[in-house]
Amino acid sequence: MEEKVTQQQINNVLWQAADTFRGKIDSSTYKDYILTMLFIKYLSDSYKESLEEYKERYNGDEQRIQRALSRERFVLNEQSTFDYLYSKRNDSEIGEIINKALERIENENTGKLRGVFRNIDFNSEAILGKARERNAILRSLLEDFNQLTLKPSVVGGEDVIGDAYQYMIERFASDAGKKGGEFYTPSMASELLARLVKPQENDRIYDPTCGSGSLLIRVANQVQNKKVAIYGQERNGATHSLALMNMYLHGIDDAKIEWGDTLANPLHLEDGKLMKFQAIVANPPFSLDKWAMGFAGEGTNDRKFKMEASLDQFKRFDWGVPPSSKGDYAFVQHMLYSLAENGRMATILPHGVLFRGSSEGKIREQIIEMNLLEAVIGLPEGLFFGTPIPACIMLFKKNRQRKDVLFIDASGSDNYEKGTNQNKLREIDIQKIIDVYEKNETIDKYSYVATLDEIRENDHNLNIPRYVDTFEEEDPVDMDLVKENISNINAEIKEVEKQMEKYLKELGL
Template identity: 40%
Template sequence: MSEEQKRQLQQQLWNIANTLRGKMDADEFRDYILGFIFYKYLSEKIHFTANKILHDSGEETDYNDVDENSEEGKEIVEAIYEEIVEDLGYFLKPSELFSNVAKKGYNRVEGESNFILPELSKILTNIEQSTLGTSSEDDFEHLFEDLDLTSSKLGKTEDEKNTLISKVLYHLDEIDFNLSDSNADVLGDAYEYLIAQFASGAGKKAGEFYTPQQVSTILSRIVTSRRNQLKSVYDPTCGSGSLLLRVAREAKVSDFYGQEMNRTTYNLARMNMILHGVSYSNFDIKQEDTLEKPQHMDKTFDAIVANPPFSAKWSSNELLLLDERFSQYGKLAPASKADFAFIQHMIYHLDENGIMAVVMPHGVLFRGAAELTIRKNLIKEKNYLDAVIGLPANIFYGTSIPTCILVFKKCREQDEDILFIDASKEFEKQKNQNVLLNKHIDKIVETYQNRTEIEKFSHKASLEEVAENDYNLNIPRYVDTFEEEEEIDIHAVMNELKELEAKRSELDAEINVYLKELGLVF
């Protein structure tokens, strides 16, 4: 599929999404359209896989044409279930396929009602129930709970709701997701596009589920520097899972791990993983508060990426000083700002040869008290901080504040200095948002990878220099971006003022002549 065809698919899906837009908020119609796209994907995946099984066994029948009520049909469906559920992790009968439901809902069939909402609701429940007792059960549990087909926001009456949903399914059914092309992640790209579109319209809520693609690319390229394969990647605040999947574009990843507190976003992350072709056996996404109820305490990871909520509140309960994630620092991050708590959590999970890149507000670079104690420990005692990268302001959805990327390694190759990069001016202004272009991303990543010193852009500060600054990491202390103003010629300016004054006197005299003619004297 060409780039133009990809763009057309993205636009088609966005147009269908806007069918729901007049009825509800951006984050609400997001859950419906992404949920229906996911149902269509699951359906087409089953259809394609079932047909392959049938044809490999010598059957010429299309799975969609199997009469599941006949004895022969029941045997075929049961045999395919046995073969398919362990591989894909779920199952759909022929009558439950998306295309059949979509056609039934939009076209009145003689003698048959086109009211599909109860049937559709039952099918979505059946998908989850088809996993019961299997190893994929946790990954599909309550996956469709945000698709409330009884919501009044879909319409005042049941007929209005049914008409709207039927229309959306009909238009989705007309789109070919091209699942037969195993090398194309066309649908995955389109899904990411939709998530980004929803994020741009969701205001402050956007930060709960999406990291701008250009920032994700920087983080991903940093943690995969000179590595083309990773055993595991982890995001403790994974949102929609987009950042984890972005790492997989830079290197082959065996297993994905994440944790997300928001239930709706957690569901979106699991859908996003499956829709990008990640097997349920290769991802482990949990729903819980990462700091208070961590779910992967027994694991360390090759790469860690994260964009935690900036300066979020947390308990900072003194009992957590007994927690091995925090105990060795002697201090907890303040209750009003959990930034360093997330950093400590990630450091704990970082493999000895791993690398971690995390987005943070600038306050973590210079705030005092407990945060200074933790910062000093990470640099002086552990020597884990590898780089500090300042990003432009106004590149995140929902906030205009400037941010930075902190890079940590437990076994640093260059352990006598910390690289500082000031990329705050590396952007292009687009509408209301600043955007990092590919050339800006390349400059940042290549400077990090090569640890290059560039005037007014990057500097390798020795640990002694950082200590002399009392472990204040404010970037202007290390990267001098001061631009000298052009020298002013005072004599030339004075002469110009004299000339202007002379011209003003001439004009005053001329104006007075006209005023006298009008009988006006001032």
């Protein structure tokens, strides 16, 4: 029996593999190669273990072995295995050999892996450099991964590989700074969203800007038997591939993750209309500029293009068209239009959405007047990669019985753990938010339940300080003490002046 491989060992090899690329290409790009290689190694080692098992069971009867293998979760042929690629590590065409293997894996598993690797090119001169450098990088990558054994019997649970994958995505996000924040929501922020939307068995769960899929996986994990249907869409091709691999590595084989621009081209449809979901979560790109470009016809001049509600066949912008430089409410409206009756949605947004005026103000007023807004939660600053700005969570619900909105200000310094590069939400911080949300209560300096009339009086402005007063009273000033301090300081000054005079005399000045 081989010794169990630990999470730490896997993480170390992955981080070592990252060193191969560091300084040569941007980490927001090389993560795609490392994570893809991890996936191939996992498929390979699982296949190899099954093959050994069947050889033993069927005494080497080829036909029965092949029949048994064809019923496995993933099918590989010998030239698609990691071992085959490793044996070719010194080949001058290694990039092309890896690409061909990926293509074969896709073709042999069309039902599951179709299109997973289409956005990842191991032979790209533009990204990996000219042949000699490229070959050196790929050889090194194969050698790093060759140290790892990812056989299911050695790894233990599937979670170990899934967690290693998550670990890398998180490390890359912090490494890549600004670029990183776009494809990753820190785990505790994901956990908070997941608990706020409380998915139930048989729910459809949706993330319209799903990045590498970590947030969707968190939400699915809230349901014990994981009997939920998962849907996502992602605009960036390579990130879309990572999301699919992430799902498989977490044992979710039936997730429907589409590739494309959710606003201009939503791909989850039913009878030509937007599909409806019981639970929606998202961390859309903050204040996305030119969000509506996908609606512009061919050859339209970017500068002259003006988005209008009539251009959207799904009529998502009837409450108002967001400003062209800020896509926040475009995503919110898309999600509200995709929400099933009694559905819940939670999304992370910049604070500007709470108070900005003009068209955003009108959209916000509509949403509030339709009683769709359930809560506004202010988060601590520095939680997200690449942006110091504090964000908030807006929580929406269809068919609400209550006519009020809960405001929570969880941004105070005792509501999170300070980190050097990044602040973190702890379990107690999340629990505090969830408790107050479930009880829907006003707590001094932390939360406030506002009536719709109060919000109307504020012209539908949702800025949290208008509702939750976190101002700390200063202690009254003791004037006698101040007087005493002043006279003490004056006496000290006199003393110093005397000394100065003495020194100047001695120096004959």
